[in-house]
Amino acid sequence: MATELSSSLAIPRQSLTCAVAEKLREQIIRGEIPEGAQLRQDAIANQFQVSRIPVREALRQLDAEGLITIVPNRGAVVPALSPQDVEELFTIRALLEPEVLKLSIPELTEEDFENAESILRNYVNELRREQHVSAWGRLNWDFHSILYCRANRPHMMSIIRNVNAKGERYTRLQLYLTHGMKRANREHHEILELCRKREVSGACELLREHILYAGQSLKEVLQQRRTTAAAPPRSRNRNNSASV
């Protein structure tokens, strides 16, 4: 779906900066680089076998995207989002995405529906093997973005993609910790069905609720986790998944 390399022509072989930014973005989204982690220019340059120039440019780019925070003279870190931050991100999604869906539904093609269904099947497959948690987030985004693509609103899509990227670490958390996968899957099927029937307002409203529910339950998870984390370190060193 996102492999536009398939076409043999038009291969403007992206710059190293873009490649590094993409790799880092993915690592951050997938949680391989945890919250609060410092991003050392030298380490990254070594890891990708490039000089520090592309790395520095990539970091500036990710900073502008809001995925990392560059504090002057102290380097870049992956910011930890507060429950309020997360709620805000989901509120933004709940505002923008139904609007785009509304514009997109009338233009969706049968091929789009099939692609979306194919993703949902993958979703179910991945649901059984929990080790691929990071794949969930990607499939989640792929599903949503397919439904939006026909709206032909590049600026909105760019914003939505960015907001999703910022929150995707947490989306995965919500899917994982609250067993939200099944509910998400059911809602995805319902939304897709409504799109097929071209029931615009119904689909948009359900999408909105779908996003708001995820945001709300995630916020609760985060607040709970925060209070337990803030509590005195009882002997219970639970099987913590902090580094995931």
Added chain:
Amino acid sequence: MATELSSSLAIPRQSLTCAVAEKLREQIIRGEIPEGAQLRQDAIANQFQVSRIPVREALRQLDAEGLITIVPNRGAVVPALSPQDVEELFTIRALLEPEVLKLSIPELTEEDFENAESILRNYVNELRREQHVSAWGRLNWDFHSILYCRANRPHMMSIIRNVNAKGERYTRLQLYLTHGMKRANREHHEILELCRKREVSGACELLREHILYAGQSLKEVLQQRRTTAAAPPRSRNRNNSASV
């Protein structure tokens, strides 16, 4: 009002990259760097008396913000926005800004109102001397952002600021070409009055119409200009401000 050097404390003296990005951003927004203009690294580096590295990083940053477009191996250009693009930007504003205003109104203080009024007074002053067209855009944004600031929604504010920045060149055009200043000024006063009365829904609805109207009239201006521009270059070389 942006001279935060005044405060003796908290002077994290921004990096050169940030300074260059800020200067370029301002030049682009003010239209001093026109649409389609190439941004040469060497030229910029010379202009600001810095090496190319901070310039390159600043360009990446502006690219991520969507203010410029970097084409691999061909450098950065200021993209020309189509009427559809402009309409989309204003649609986004019309969606987000009333939402933020809704959250902000209950928290607005008397001081905020006075600041907003002060800006509106400046607005009227600048209205008389048309040479300061570039100041209009800034005052416009300042007024709007003051009304939103109490919503305490950093992510939304960041998006709104960015969308405004992308469209501000055109906002100025609208204010200038359609004599929209007077109408904008009147609507601003009305919005402010409704905020004072804490009439949330009224203020938000008026704000939404205010934005949509500006977008619509601007779109018409652009379409008209496009068709006339495509027409043979009549002798009319009006007191053009194209290079401003």
Added chain:
DNA sequence: GCGCCGTATATTGTATCCATAGAATGTGCC
């Protein structure tokens, strides 16, 4: 124990050099 100072590390910025992609230019051929 507390504060001060020096060192180590990482970022920030400069200068220089090289490779290469695009564009412009020039040349030859039909």
Added chain:
DNA sequence: GGCACATTCTATGGATACAATATACGGCGC
């Protein structure tokens, strides 16, 4: 004369070395 192709030129993309600076850390004296 116009078009295809080769050459040249310019600006970007990237590497490397080096200087400057700010932060963090550790030890030292009081």
